[in-house]
Amino acid sequence: MPGAERVTVEGQEAAVIADGVSRIFGPLRAVDRLSVVIPRGVIYAxxxxxxxxxxxxxxxxxxxxxxxEGRLWVFGIAMPSRRVAQRIGYMPQAPALYPDLTLRENLRFFGAVYRVSRRQLEQRIEELATDLDLLAWLDHPLYRFSGGMLQRASLAVALLHEPDLLVLDEPTVGLDPLLRRTLWERFRLLASRGTTLLISTHSMDEADRCDLLGFLRGGRLLASDTPAALRALTGQDSLEDAFLILAGHPVLPVEPPR
Structure with missing residues (x-):
């Protein structure tokens, strides 16, 4: 793969480029020689x-x-790098927030970490609390929040500095269907405005909402393309069956009704 600065997708700079990337923990290859190019302004799952x-x-x-092993770039900069950190928003699987602080205090703290100006920060706090239906809870400590509210609070932190790349690890686990739909509508809006979203999921329904999709198993990337192209590649109607085919598992025939 050529240098990151020269890699473009349809004439645009790629957001993320992985070239033979591995992560090894003792005898375990958690990620095994993964290569992928993620263009800007898409939702990649x-x-x-x-x-x-x-x-x-x-x-x-x-x-x-x-x-x-391997090489990894974000917006043309080799990772890890502090230079690109300001352009990334990260929502981990377990919210990394301070439960004894209020939501406003958490957002102010992380705003200072991201070096958001005080005037802009207060405006962003009000905007995000309104958009994520948390305005009435701004001055309540997070230990009073439900699981779904903590998910939204964590997303607010990730969006606070208006990142170019939003990385979300299982962002809707445990949420009710209505809240999941609301968050996915927001994800689609962000992508339409040019933000790149990199999302992990084990939900076939959520994967089908994405522009591009990578099947990962045992640390290896089995295939990467649009959901429709992955169905066509395997000759399957469902993403679940497509995944099974690519993972080397037979798909059981559907029994006709008796």
């Missing part, structure tokens, strides 16, 4: 079961882990 390497790869993208 990594789909795979627990333990397939999704979280490990996301942590390398945001700079929290260094690749054991």
């Amino acid at each position: 990594l789909l795979g079961p627990s333990g397939s390497g999704k979280t490990t790869f996301l942590r390398m993208v945001v700079g929290a882990l260094r690749p054991s």
Whole structure:
């Protein structure tokens, strides 16, 4: 793969480029020689079961882990790098917030970390609290929040500095269907405005909402394309069956009704 600065997708700079990236923990290859190019302004999902390497790869993208092998760039900058950190928003699987602080205090703290100006920060806090239906809870400590509210609070932190790349690790786990739909509408709006979203999921329904999709199993990327193209590649009508085919598992025939 050529240097990151020369890689474009349809004439545009790629958001994320992985070239033979591995992450090794002792005898375990959590991510195994993964190569992918993610263009800007799309929603790209990594789909795979627990333990397939999704979280490990996301942590390398945001700079929290260094690749054991291979090369990884975000917006043309080799990772990990502090230079690109300001352009990334990260929502981990478990909210990394301060439960004894109010939502407003959490947002102010992380706003200072991201060096958002005080005037802009207060405006962003009001906007995000309104958009994510948390305005009435701004001055309540997070230990009073439900699981779904904590998910939205974590997303607010990730969006606070208006990142160019939003990395979301299982962002809708445990949420009710209505809230999931609301968040996905927001994800689609962000992508339409030019934000790149890299999302991990094990939900076939969510994977079908994405522009591009990578099947991950045992740390290896089995295939990467649009959901429709992956169905066509495997000759299957469902993403679940397409995944099974690519993973080397036979698809059981559907019994006709008796």
